[in-house]
Amino acid sequence: MAYRNKTFVSFASEDLTSYRLMQAWKANQHIDFDFLDAHDINTALDSSQPATIERRLTDRLANTKQVVMLIGDATRRKAGDGVSFLHHEATVIKKLKLPVIFANLNGSRVVESSRLPFSLSEQYTISVSFQPAIIKYALDDFVDGFVYSPDKGPHHYKSHVYSNLGI
Numbered sequence: 001m002a003y004r005n006k007t008f009v010s011f012a013s014e015d016l017t018s019y020r021l022m023q024a025w026k027a028n029q030h031i032d033f034d035f036l037d038a039h040d041i042n043t044a045l046d047s048s049q050p051a052t053i054e055r056r057l058t059d060r061l062a063n064t065k066q067v068v069m070l071i072g073d074a075t076r077r078k079a080g081d082g083v084s085f086l087h088h089e090a091t092v093i094k095k096l097k098l099p100v101i102f103a104n105l106n107g108s109r110v111v112e113s114s115r116l117p118f119s120l121s122e123q124y125t126i127s128v129s130f131q132p133a134i135i136k137y138a139l140d141d142f143v144d145g146f147v148y149s150p151d152k153g154p155h156h157y158k159s160h161v162y163s164n165l166g167i
Contacts, residue, residue, distance in 0.1 A: 007035040007139065008061055008098075010089045011070035012078045018070050018105055018130065025132045033132035035068075035139065054088045061092045066143040068135060069093075071115050071127075072105045079117030090117045099146035101138045102127040102154070109134075109162060111154040124152035133165045 011019050025033040061067075069075070069090075078086040093100060102125055104112060111127040126142045128134040134157070 008064040008067045012074040014074045015070045015072040067098050067100045071102045090119045097148040099143045100125040103130045105130045110156045124149040125154045127156045
């Protein structure tokens with residue numbers, strides 16, 4: 001297996017603009033936010049067959065160190081839909097036991113269980129607001145200390161962590 005140092009950003013197609021915003025944060029020299037994007041490898045064209053896209057998504061995830069999943073209004077529904085690519089991603093994430101940071105697009109700083117993909121809702125995860133400083137903190141803090149546990153459940157940072165980050 002290749003060295004796993006990339007971040008896979010998982011999202012429903014309805015949340016593509018939020019993913020593009022994360023790419024803009026990365027490109028902005030005035031924002032301290034960076035990640036090695038797993039979407040840069042094994043590019044799948046929109047015209048590809050679903051099986052090909054799923055295979056390439058699996059390859060990307062197999063070379064991933066961590067996952068940031070954007071939690072929007074459609075996330076839970078699409079992750080539960082057996083024909084959705086988000087469903088495939090959630091299934092592979094669980095199988096590979098990857099650390100998951102849920103970034104709440106609605107700004108919530110706590111776990112919103114009713115919005116999380118059911119297949120990942122019992123796993124040890126961390127939920128944060130959709131802001132570069134706290135996502136970067138979680139990538140550095142949560143992921144480095146991550147030990148897979150299927151029964152620890154979702155967590156969130158206390159308010160003092162956000163205060164210390166100036167948000």
